[in-house]
Amino acid sequence: xxRCLTALVSLLTFWGSLCLAQTDxxxxxxxxxxxxxxxxxxxxxxxxxxxxxxxxxxAPQADSVKVSLGLGGRRxxxxxxxxxxxxxxxxxxxxxxxxxxxHLTIDGGIFNDPGTxxxxxxxRWESGIEIPAHDQDFYALKDVxxxxxxxxxxxxxxxxxxxxxxxxxxxxxxxxxxKRYPVLYLQHGWGEDxxxxxxxxxxxLIMDNLIxxxxxxxxxxxxxxxxxxxxxxxGLRNFDIKPFQTVLVxxxxxxxxxxxxxxxxxxxxAMAGLSMGGMETKTITLANLDKFSHIGLFSGGTFSLDDVxxxxxxxxxxxxxxxxxxxxxxxxxxxxxxFFGGDPKANADALKQAGINSAxxxxxxxxxxxxxxxxxxxxxxxxxxxx
Amino acid sequence: xxRCLTALVSLLTFWGSLCLAQTDxxxxxxxxxxxxxxxxxxxxxxxxxxxxxxxxxxAPQADSVKVSLGLGGRRxxxxxxxxxxxxxxxxxxxxxxxxxxxHLTIDGGIFNDPGTxxxxxxxRWESGIEIPAHDQDFYALKDVxxxxxxxxxxxxxxxxxxxxxxxxxxxxxxxxxxKRYPVLYLQHGWGEDxxxxxxxxxxxLIMDNLIxxxxxxxxxxxxxxxxxxxxxxxGLRNFDIKPFQTVLVxxxxxxxxxxxxxxxxxxxxAMAGLSMGGMETKTITLANLDKFSHIGLFSGGTFSLDDVxxxxxxxxxxxxxxxxxxxxxxxxxxxxxxFFGGDPKANADALKQAGINSAxxxxxxxxxxxxxxxxxxxxxxxxxxxx
Numbered sequence: 001x002x003r004c005l006t007a008l009v010s011l012l013t014f015w016g017s018l019c020l021a022q023t024d025x026x027x028x029x030x031x032x033x034x035x036x037x038x039x040x041x042x043x044x045x046x047x048x049x050x051x052x053x054x055x056x057x058x059a060p061q062a063d064s065v066k067v068s069l070g071l072g073g074r075r076x077x078x079x080x081x082x083x084x085x086x087x088x089x090x091x092x093x094x095x096x097x098x099x100x101x102x103h104l105t106i107d108g109g110i111f112n113d114p115g116t117x118x119x120x121x122x123x124r125w126e127s128g129i130e131i132p133a134h135d136q137d138f139y140a141l142k143d144v145x146x147x148x149x150x151x152x153x154x155x156x157x158x159x160x161x162x163x164x165x166x167x168x169x170x171x172x173x174x175x176x177x178x179k180r181y182p183v184l185y186l187q188h189g190w191g192e193d194x195x196x197x198x199x200x201x202x203x204x205l206i207m208d209n210l211i212x213x214x215x216x217x218x219x220x221x222x223x224x225x226x227x228x229x230x231x232x233x234x235g236l237r238n239f240d241i242k243p244f245q246t247v248l249v250x251x252x253x254x255x256x257x258x259x260x261x262x263x264x265x266x267x268x269x270a271m272a273g274l275s276m277g278g279m280e281t282k283t284i285t286l287a288n289l290d291k292f293s294h295i296g297l298f299s300g301g302t303f304s305l306d307d308v309x310x311x312x313x314x315x316x317x318x319x320x321x322x323x324x325x326x327x328x329x330x331x332x333x334x335x336x337x338x339f340f341g342g343d344p345k346a347n348a349d350a351l352k353q354a355g356i357n358s359a360x361x362x363x364x365x366x367x368x369x370x371x372x373x374x375x376x377x378x379x380x381x382x383x384x385x386x387x
Numbered sequence: 388x389x390r391c392l393t394a395l396v397s398l399l400t401f402w403g404s405l406c407l408a409q410t411d412x413x414x415x416x417x418x419x420x421x422x423x424x425x426x427x428x429x430x431x432x433x434x435x436x437x438x439x440x441x442x443x444x445x446a447p448q449a450d451s452v453k454v455s456l457g458l459g460g461r462r463x464x465x466x467x468x469x470x471x472x473x474x475x476x477x478x479x480x481x482x483x484x485x486x487x488x489x490h491l492t493i494d495g496g497i498f499n500d501p502g503t504x505x506x507x508x509x510x511r512w513e514s515g516i517e518i519p520a521h522d523q524d525f526y527a528l529k530d531v532x533x534x535x536x537x538x539x540x541x542x543x544x545x546x547x548x549x550x551x552x553x554x555x556x557x558x559x560x561x562x563x564x565x566k567r568y569p570v571l572y573l574q575h576g577w578g579e580d581x582x583x584x585x586x587x588x589x590x591x592l593i594m595d596n597l598i599x600x601x602x603x604x605x606x607x608x609x610x611x612x613x614x615x616x617x618x619x620x621x622g623l624r625n626f627d628i629k630p631f632q633t634v635l636v637x638x639x640x641x642x643x644x645x646x647x648x649x650x651x652x653x654x655x656x657a658m659a660g661l662s663m664g665g666m667e668t669k670t671i672t673l674a675n676l677d678k679f680s681h682i683g684l685f686s687g688g689t690f691s692l693d694d695v696x697x698x699x700x701x702x703x704x705x706x707x708x709x710x711x712x713x714x715x716x717x718x719x720x721x722x723x724x725x726f727f728g729g730d731p732k733a734n735a736d737a738l739k740q741a742g743i744n745s746a747x748x749x750x751x752x753x754x755x756x757x758x759x760x761x762x763x764x765x766x767x768x769x770x771x772x773x774x
Contacts, residue, residue: 039510039511039512040510041510057496058495058496058497059493059494059495059496060494060495060496061450061451061494061495062449062493062494062495062496063448063450063494064448085495104498106446106449106493106494106496106498107446107447107448107449107450107493107494108445108446108447108448108449108472109444109445109446109447109449109493109501110445110501111491111493111498111499111501112498112499112501114496114497114498114499114511117512118505118512123426123427123428124426124501125426125504125505141540141548141549143542143549146539146540146541146549148537148538148539149537149538150535150536150537150538151535151536151537151538151585152533152535153528153533154533155530161528162528162530162533174646174647177564198538259561260561
């Protein structure tokens, strides 16, 4: 009897789940609002409270319009045309919270959505959309004292030009002309540029809010372009770190220390980066232990005990190793753990057991995308320059 | 005989001009190069040494692609499709030197050219192209000390938000923490925003170069958004200056004076603007003679003797009135002189004769476009804060 009951419960549960699957056609809530990144006055694209995105494109004589975003992966979201020549469509399912790049394919050509702003990614200015995150408060524009994002043009002899960097200075920077600050050098990912962290990353607002809440001691953030191959935009296969390392270490750092009120010794200089910027961070910091004391990799690799043991002086000189990922990046894919060169959590634990100040962070329900990196910066910043 | 000769000469001249017209099909020089504003690695759009622009758009299944730029006026430049699905076309004639906004119309929808950068104009991010000017050296990125362009977020009670401004600080700003600087408030035109002057305007590079050549004493430039109607983007007909005047005079100026090392008295504060920004400048300065001493209108109206006489205190308090236009703006159109509210040159002369420091500038061979305004800033800046 008990067995029968159990079987019945199982059967009901089975049917229940089938019913659920059958009746669980996504009920899309009609509470769509314009994305916060839209151009002024533009009603579309829109986002609803479930994270669905809806697009609306005017192209009356076009034969096909699709959006490179949505559950369909490479297929994206295919728009359909109404009689008035307007193409509309909604993603098949909800998108992850946070920022997403996308573009349109119109009759076989790639264009941006004229409704929204432009964000440099994939070696082009892409369209962007923002799915409000449940924790978006930490990067919101709030009524707190705001720091500045300062565009500087610094001389680069190695590349025969003036190069651009953005420098975040905290709200109190101009209050006391004798005060000096630590510096974090913060790198973007492949296909992005020096605008990414303060534009789609909101690094300045994250800092403003952390400072207003008393969670961190103020420091500067310096963001510059992490490649020097302005002419040939190829893949990462033949990427040579040396030209950028020269720009960063031999040109930008001395410029920043000469033109901003920095604490210019090794204990007060950190480097971090996302994706390719994390790989750059690892390579450059390991080769320059006398210059950097705090290291952050955001979805850009891990540090293993071998890395430490192969780098004389690491234990003495490095005060923090932070590794962050989006949770979806760590899910096993086709039975392949060991993603990103070894289990990052196990690596982080091994470093900790070896006496290294090692921090590991997983951003919930995000992938290789900017909400993972905004959150990583929020977690990383309070751990910097503690002494 | 003389009459016959005259007739013959006339006839020859007539035929000569006909021949000229027939053989003077524009010989387009095939020395096209990528526009300097192109996205990294993009070969098109291109510009040749005569000022022709050539476009190349991939949209294999499209039925029509045109560019809203070129001699054709509203017709623009119609592109033609080759067998490989690439649309190409060249403007019918050369464009004015300098910067031009444009966009594509693809199958009836308006999109940007994926080859080039985006510039805010016409209440949208437009495509932009740069025709190298013969005098482009004055706004070129050169190997001179560079100032910064600093993004600030300032509190605005009247609009219940933090508003954005960009502040140009000269190269020596951080060298001497006791030195204070005059300030120019510089406004964009209708449909543009606070990014225009440092982006398509190159105001920072113009200043860097003037300072490097010793032509001006350094001052700050503050650029903010000149409208407050973020919700309804209408025409200028119902434009009310008061909300913006409140933001500028009651909120931004006190913020800048509190957070930058300014000379905050009336003799060291100027205001200028282009087009709508010139109209705003005129209205706001006339209503605030105790706050501004130097005034610049770039393609944005004139000052008449009536304006002066109707404003008690003008002669005593205003140290400079500068009016600039592009030459093509002043050409008679359909026998209508008196363009822009009276002959601007005659108005400027009348002010001078009345003992007012009045300057008038005409940018050669340019229209209502950014090269007129870059040049106006170059001419205006050395006249500021002379005592």
